[in-house]
Amino acid sequence: xxxxxxxxxxxxxxxVNGKPAQLEVAPWVSLLDALRHDLDxxxxxxxxxxxxxGACTVICDGExxxxxxxxxxxxxxxxxxxxxxxxxxxxxxxxQEAFLEHDAYQCGYxxxxxxxxxxxxxxxxxxxxxxxxKDLMSGxxxxxxxxxxxxxxxxxxxxxxxE
Amino acid sequence: xxxxxxxxxxxxxxxxxxxxTGQAKYAAEYNVPDLxxxxxxxxxxVKGKIESIDEAATRAVPGVVDIIHHENxxxxxxxxxxxSDMDAPPGSPFRPLYDAxxxxxxxxxxxxxxxxFEAARYAASLLKITYTEEEFDVNLKxxxxxxxxxxxxxxxxxxxxxxxxxxxxxAAYATATAKFEGEFHHGAQHHNPMEMFASTTVYEGEGKLTxxxxxxxxxxxxxxxxxxxGLKMGNVRVIAPYVGGGFGSGLRPQHxxxxxxxxxxxxxxxxxxxxxxxxxxTYGHRPETIQHTRFGxxxxxxxxxxxxxxxxxxxRYEDYNEVVVNHAGMLYPAQNVTLDYKLVPLDVSTPMDMRxxxxxxxxxxxxxxxxQVADRLGMDPLxxxxxxxxxxxxxxxxxxxxxxxxxxxxxxxxxxxxKDRRPTGQPEKRGNRIVGRGMSSGLWDVxxxxxxxxxxxxxxxxxxxxSAVNDCGQGAYTVFSQIAADQLGLPLESVKFVYGDSExxxxxxxxxxxxxxxxxxxxxxxxxxxxxxxxxxAQILDGFPLGDALPQDVDFMDGEIIVKKxxxxxxxxxxxxxxxxxxxxxxxxxxxxxxxxLKQYTxxxxxxxxxxxxIDEQLGIVNVTRAVTAVAAGAIMNPKTARSQILGxxxxxxxxxxxxxxxxxxxxxxxxNDDLGEYHLPVHADIHDxxxxxxxxxxxxxxxxxxxxxxxxxxxxxxxAIINAVYNATGKLVTALPLKVGDLL
Ligand code: FES
Ligand code: FES
Numbered sequence: 001x002x003x004x005x006x007x008x009x010x011x012x013x014x015x016v017n018g019k020p021a022q023l024e025v026a027p028w029v030s031l032l033d034a035l036r037h038d039l040d041x042x043x044x045x046x047x048x049x050x051x052x053x054g055a056c057t058v059i060c061d062g063e064x065x066x067x068x069x070x071x072x073x074x075x076x077x078x079x080x081x082x083x084x085x086x087x088x089x090x091x092x093x094x095x096q097e098a099f100l101e102h103d104a105y106q107c108g109y110x111x112x113x114x115x116x117x118x119x120x121x122x123x124x125x126x127x128x129x130x131x132x133x134k135d136l137m138s139g140x141x142x143x144x145x146x147x148x149x150x151x152x153x154x155x156x157x158x159x160x161x162x163e
Numbered sequence: 164x165x166x167x168x169x170x171x172x173x174x175x176x177x178x179x180x181x182x183x184t185g186q187a188k189y190a191a192e193y194n195v196p197d198l199x200x201x202x203x204x205x206x207x208x209v210k211g212k213i214e215s216i217d218e219a220a221t222r223a224v225p226g227v228v229d230i231i232h233h234e235n236x237x238x239x240x241x242x243x244x245x246x247s248d249m250d251a252p253p254g255s256p257f258r259p260l261y262d263a264x265x266x267x268x269x270x271x272x273x274x275x276x277x278x279x280f281e282a283a284r285y286a287a288s289l290l291k292i293t294y295t296e297e298e299f300d301v302n303l304k305x306x307x308x309x310x311x312x313x314x315x316x317x318x319x320x321x322x323x324x325x326x327x328x329x330x331x332x333x334a335a336y337a338t339a340t341a342k343f344e345g346e347f348h349h350g351a352q353h354h355n356p357m358e359m360f361a362s363t364t365v366y367e368g369e370g371k372l373t374x375x376x377x378x379x380x381x382x383x384x385x386x387x388x389x390x391x392x393g394l395k396m397g398n399v400r401v402i403a404p405y406v407g408g409g410f411g412s413g414l415r416p417q418h419x420x421x422x423x424x425x426x427x428x429x430x431x432x433x434x435x436x437x438x439x440x441x442x443x444x445t446y447g448h449r450p451e452t453i454q455h456t457r458f459g460x461x462x463x464x465x466x467x468x469x470x471x472x473x474x475x476x477x478x479r480y481e482d483y484n485e486v487v488v489n490h491a492g493m494l495y496p497a498q499n500v501t502l503d504y505k506l507v508p509l510d511v512s513t514p515m516d517m518r519x520x521x522x523x524x525x526x527x528x529x530x531x532x533x534x535q536v537a538d539r540l541g542m543d544p545l546x547x548x549x550x551x552x553x554x555x556x557x558x559x560x561x562x563x564x565x566x567x568x569x570x571x572x573x574x575x576x577x578x579x580x581x582k583d584r585r586p587t588g589q590p591e592k593r594g595n596r597i598v599g600r601g602m603s604s605g606l607w608d609v610x611x612x613x614x615x616x617x618x619x620x621x622x623x624x625x626x627x628x629x630s631a632v633n634d635c636g637q638g639a640y641t642v643f644s645q646i647a648a649d650q651l652g653l654p655l656e657s658v659k660f661v662y663g664d665s666e667x668x669x670x671x672x673x674x675x676x677x678x679x680x681x682x683x684x685x686x687x688x689x690x691x692x693x694x695x696x697x698x699x700x701a702q703i704l705d706g707f708p709l710g711d712a713l714p715q716d717v718d719f720m721d722g723e724i725i726v727k728k729x730x731x732x733x734x735x736x737x738x739x740x741x742x743x744x745x746x747x748x749x750x751x752x753x754x755x756x757x758x759x760x761l762k763q764y765t766x767x768x769x770x771x772x773x774x775x776x777x778i779d780e781q782l783g784i785v786n787v788t789r790a791v792t793a794v795a796a797g798a799i800m801n802p803k804t805a806r807s808q809i810l811g812x813x814x815x816x817x818x819x820x821x822x823x824x825x826x827x828x829x830x831x832x833x834x835x836n837d838d839l840g841e842y843h844l845p846v847h848a849d850i851h852d853x854x855x856x857x858x859x860x861x862x863x864x865x866x867x868x869x870x871x872x873x874x875x876x877x878x879x880x881x882x883x884a885i886i887n888a889v890y891n892a893t894g895k896l897v898t899a900l901p902l903k904v905g906d907l908l
Contacts (some may be wrong), residue, residue: 006225006282026282042192043185045407047357048440052839055357083185096183100175101806106636108182109357109407117184131848138846141839143357144636145814146807147850158571161398 012076025072030097032056034072043083043112045088047141055138057113057120058082064120066139072139083112086119095119098153106144114140118154130155169645169655170868173803177641177660178405178634187405191361191437192376198363199228201426201436202283203418205445206265206291209832210299212508213272217291220276224289225874229430231422232273232752235332236260237429239833245390249416249672250516253316254481257513259418260425265294266426266480267512268833269445271418275839276426276434276573299510302829303451303476310474310505313484320646321610321675322521325488326558335468342468343535347456347528349900351476351825351834352449354517356635357841358407362420364427371398372427376420377524378403379413380672381631381665387416388424390623404663409635411516414674417446419665444837447515450475450483454528458491458536466495466536466551471528472503478513485521490606491529492558493765495551500558510832516674518815519875522607523882527900528818530603530883534890538587544602544887545576554677556765564864567795568604568769574856576602579773588891596777596786599892603634604829605770605880609871610677611756615668616685618647618693621751626653626720627747628690629661632670632682635756637874638804639678643686645801650690651697651736668751673724676872679800684867685754694719694752701734704742708734754867764864768796768871772816772880776888783907786851787885789815793856795873804858809855809877816881818845843901 007026014021016039025034032049035041035058044067051069058067059081064094087093095115098104105111117140127133134151142150181187206213218230239261240246247254259271273290277283302304313324363375372394378384381401389396406413423436438445452475459468473487488502537547544711552569555562576582580604590597616630628647634640644658661667670682695714701724702709709726711715718725719736726732739749775789792813799805822843825834836842855877862869882900889907890896897906 002370024280026281028285033280036192040194041185042188045189045357046191046359046437047407048359048839050440050838050840052440053357083183086184088184089180089186092180092183099183100179103176103803105179105182106637106638106807106811107200107357107406107408108178108187109189111182112185134847134850138848141357141844141846143355143813143844144412144807145845146849147814147845147847148810148853150809151847 011015012072012074014075015079017081022143023072028069029056029072030068031072031075032067035067041082041084045109045112047110054117055110057112057116057140059116059120064117083116086115093119095153095157098156102149102153102156104146104149105151106146110140110142114150122158127158166846167649170646170800172645174641174645174801175657176638177644189358189405189407190363190375190403191435193363193375195363195365195433197433199276199278199430199432199434200280200283201274201276201434203271203422203436203438203442204275204287204309205442206268206270206272208265208294208751210295211265211294211296213265214293214295216273220289220291221286222232224282224286226278227275227286228278229276230261230273231426231429232534233260233262236425236596240393240539247389248415249380252318252481252483252513253314257480259421267478267510271422272416274422274426274436276430299832301509301511301827301832303425303453303507303509306507307474310507313506314482321485322484325502325504326492327517328501332468332470332499332501335458335499336457339468340462340538341536342457342459343532344457344899345532345535346526347454347898349452349567351451351827352442352517352823353412353825353842354412355443356410356412358419359438359440360419361435362423363435364423365433366427366431368537370394372424374398374401374424376401377406377413378416379635381473381633381663381673382669383672384416385665386419388420388467388682391421392424392428401665402663403633406633406635407526410518410673411520412447412820414516414672415447440839441837444834446512449517449520450477450514452487452524456528456532458532460515460536464540464542464547464550466497467499469495469497469500473525474505474507476509476511476514477506478511479508481513483514487521487525490522490525491555493767494553494604496553496557503513508583518876519607522875523819523861523879526576526605526879527883527886531886531896534887535896536623545572545581548572548604559765561763564764564766565797565860565862566769567858567860568771569794570858571769571771571793574858575771575791577771578854579791580854581773584891587891588894593777595781596779597892599776599778599888601884601887601891602771602773603880603883603887607676607768607875607876607879609680609766609768609865610675611761611866612671612677612681613753613755614681614685615751615852616682616689617668617749617751617755618689618746620693620697620740621747622737622738622745626651626658627661628658628686629667630670630682630685631667632673633663634676637678637808638801640806642800643683646683646686647690650687651694653722657722676874676876679870679872680866680868681754683870685752687867688751688754689752692752693748696726696748696750697736697739700739700742700748704734704738708732736895760864767863768876770794770876770880772884774888776892778889778892778907783904785821785889786900789852790881791854791856792877794873794876794878795858795860796873796876797860797862797865798869799857800870805857805873806855808873810853812846812877813853813876813881814850815878817885818883819900820882824901
C-alpha cells in the first residue's frame with residue numbers, strides 16, 4: 001500500500017471575537033473544529049457535524065452560519081463572533097442575561113447556538129412576531145425541551161423589556 | 164428548626180453564567196496536550212463473525228498512530244460481573260472489541276487512533292473488514308411466540324415485575340357494559356442528547372487515569388473502568404461536571420469510554436474518542452413495544468376489569484426490563500385485574516432506560532383505553548377518571564404516602580377550560596382546521612436509594628457541600644445548594660456545591676427522578692450533622708457564650724448562632740472555625756432509606772395533562788396548540804428549574820406522540836434514519852402554549868425533603884392526552900406512535 005501524502009495545510013487569517021487569529025489548517029478541517037480545537041474556543045458546540053441541529057451556530061460577517069458545514073479555509077479574512085465574544089461571566093450580552101432570567105436552557109449544550117442564532121436574527125431585524133421568531137429559530141434544536149423559555153428570552157430582548 | 168428561605172424559592176441556576184457564555188466544559192472540550200483522537204469503526208452486519216481486518220489502507224494515512232481491535236487489544240476482564248454497571252440488566256453485558264462475534268448492527272469493532280480527528284475519521288473509513296454473516300431476526304411482531312418472562316436481577320429490584328392477578332378478570336370483562344380492546348405500538352426511540360458521547364482520557368502514568376466522560380454517574384464509569392482493566396479505583400478519576408443531556412443514555416457507561424481508555428492504556432497517551440451522530444444510534448434505545456389492553460366498566464361508569472399485556476424487545480445477551488403494565492392497577496381501583504409483561508430477545512443492542520422508561524409506554528395504552536371506555540359509556544373522560552379515583556393502591560393494598568391527583572385534575576381542568584370540550588365527533592372549526600381536546604393522568608414511582616454527601620464550613624465563611632453526583636440540566640446543583648443553605652440559615656451565595664467528580668462522596672447514577680430525593684436528602688442530613696457539630700464546638704468556646712442553651716434553643720442565621728430567647732447572644736460560625744484551629748468543620752452523612760417504613764406505602768408522583776390540538780383536515784397535520792400539565796410531586800425545591808423540567812417533559816410527550824421514531828429496517832437489521840435530519844425532534848415552530856401547575860402536596864414518608872422528583876412525570880401524561888385530543892377531534896384512535904399524517908386522512 002502506497003502512502004497517501006498528508007493534505008497540505010493552508011494559512012487562514014480570521015478575526016475571532018475582535019482579535020486576529022492565524023490558523024494553519026488542512027482544507028478538510030471544519031470551521032467548527034478549528035474553533036473548538038485549534039483556537040480552544042469550545043463554547044461553540046458540535047451536536048451533529050451535519051448541519052442538522054444548529055448547536056455550532058456562530059456569527060460570521062454579521063450572519064449566522066453553521067460552522068460544521070463551513071471549512072475553515074473558506075472563511076479567510078472573515079470576522080467571526082462566537083459565544084465567548086458575545087459576553088463573559090460578569091459582562092453578559094442582554095440575550096445571555098435573558099437566558100438566565102427565563103431559564104432558557106437546561107443541559108446548556110444547545111445554548112451557545114441558540115444565543116448566537118438569536119442575536120444575529122435580532123440584529124438583522126428579522127422576526128416581527130413570536131410566530132416568526134419560532135420559525136426563524138427552528139434550525140436550532142433543543143433536546144431538553146427549553147423551547148418556550150428560549151423564545152420567551154428572545155422576545156424579551158427583541159421587545160426591549162429585559163433588565 | 165430554622166425556616167426554609169431557599170427551598171421553594173425560584174432561583175437561577177448556579178452554573179448558569181458558565182453555560183450561557185460557553186465556559187462550561189463538556190467531555191470533548193478538554194484540550195489536553197498531545198491529545199490523540201480515536202474514531203470508532205462499526206460493524207456493517209447484524210450478526211456473525213469478523214473474519215479478517217485489512218489495516219493496510221488505514222495505516223497508510225499520515226497521522227495514524229494505531230488501530231485497535233479484538234486481535235490486538237490489551238487484556239480485558241474475563242468475567243461478566245466485571246462488565247456490570249449500576250444500570251446493567253440481568254445477562255451478559257456487551258464487551259467492546261472483546262472478540263470476533265457480532266451481536267448487533269453498528270457494534271463497535273475497531274478504534275483508529277490518529278494525531279488529528281480528521282485523519283482518524285478518514286482512516287477509519289478505509290478499514291477493510293470481512294465477515295461471515297449469520298441469519299438474524301429483529302422483528303418483534305413476528306416473534307411474539309418466543310416471548311419469555313424477564314430474568315430477575317438487581318435491576319428488577321427497582322423495577323418490579325407485575326403483581327399477580329386479582330379478582331376474576333374474565334368474568335368481569337364478559338359482563339361489563341362498556342368495554343374496549345386495543346393494541347398499541349411504538350417503535351424504538353433513541354435518546355439523542357444534543358451532546359454526542361465523548362470521553363477524553365488523560366494518561367497520568369502507570370495505570371493512573373483522569374477521564375472526562377459524558378455520563379450520568381461518575382462513580383459508575385469509575386467502577387466500570389476499574390473492573391474491566393483491573394485498575395485500582397483510586398487510580399481512576401472520572402470528571403463530568405457538565406453533561407449535554409442524558410435522558411437515560413448515560414446511565415450505562417458507553418462504548419467510547421472503554422475505547423478511549425483502551426487506547427490510552429495501550430499507547431500510554433492522552434486519547435479522546437467522540438461518537439458521531441449515527442453512532443449515537445448504536446447503543447441503547449427505548450424498546451419497541453406492543454401492548455394489548457382490555458378494560459371493562461359497568462353502566463354507571465365503574466371500571467371493573469383491567470387486562471394489560473406488554474411485549475418488549477430486548478437483546479440476545481441481556482434482559483432489559485421496565486415497568487410498563489403495573490400502573491393501571493395503581494391508578495384505578497378495578498377489582499379484576501390481570502397483567503403480564505414479556506420480553507422477546509432479538510438481534511439488537513440492549514435497550515436502555517429512556518426518559519420515563521416503561522411508565523410513559525404503559526400510560527399511553529392505559530389512558531387511551533380509558534378514554535375509549537368513557538366514550539362508550541357516553542361519559543366525560545375526566546368524570547370517568549374521578550368516578551374511578553383510587554384513594555388507596557388496590558394493586559398492593561397499601562395506602563399512598565400522599566396523592567394529590569384529584570387536585571391535579573381540578574386545577575388543570577380549570578386552567579385549561581376543560582368544560583369547553585366538545586363531545587367527540589362535533590369538533591369546533593378554526594378555518595381549515597378542527598380542534599380536539601383531550602386529557603390524561605400520569606404516574607411515576609418514587610425510587611429510594613442510598614446516597615452520600617459531605618458538608619464543611621470553612622474560615623472564609625463558606626459552606627462547601629460535595630457529592631460525586633452530576634447534573635445533565637435538571638437543575639440539581641442549584642437545588643442542592645438551596646437545600647444546604649437552609650440547613651445552616653445561610654444565604655445562597657455562601658454555599659459552594661462541588662460536584663461531578665468520582666473522588667467526591669459516592670452517588671448513584673442520576674436518573675429515574677430520584678436524584679433530588681436521594682442526594683438532596685443526603686445533603687440535608689450532612690448539613691444537619693454539620694450544624695450539630697458547629698453547635699457543640701460553639702458550646703465550648705472560651706467563656707461558654709451559649710451558656711446552657713440546647714440545640715433547639717438556637718437559630719442559625721446569616722453565619723451566626725443566635726440564642727432565641729436573647730438574640731444579643733450570638734456566636735459567629737467563623738469564630739467556631741477559628742476555635743477549631745482554622746480547620747474547616749466537617750460532617751459526612753449517608754441517606755439510607757428506611758426500607759421498612761417505605762415498604763408500607765405506595766409512593767408515586769402524579770400528574771394530569773390537558774391538551775388542545777388543531778388538525779388540518781386536508782393534510783392530516785396535527786399541531787399541539789395548548790397544553791396544561793398539573794403535577795403533584797411533593798415538595799418543589801426550586802419552582803423555576805422545576806417548571807423547566809416539566810416543560811421539557813411536555814415537549815418529550817409531544818415528540819413521542821407526534822414526531823420521533825427510530826425506523827428499524829427489518830430486512831437490513833439497522834436503524835435507517837440515524838441522523839437528526841431524519842430522526843424528527845420537535846423544533847421551536849412545533850411548540851406552542853405550555854403551562855405548568857405545581858399542586859401543593861406534603862409527604863412526610865418518602866424522604867427527608869418530601870420531594871418526589873420531577874424528571875419523568877412531566878412527560879407521562881402528555882402523549883396519551885394528545886392522542887385522546889386527536890380522537891376527540893376526529894373520532895379516530897391512533898394506536899401506533901408517533902402518529903403519522905396518513906393516519907388521519
Ligand atoms: S453541529 Fe452543526 S448543525 Fe449540528
Ligand atoms: S438546553 Fe439541553 S439541548 Fe437545549
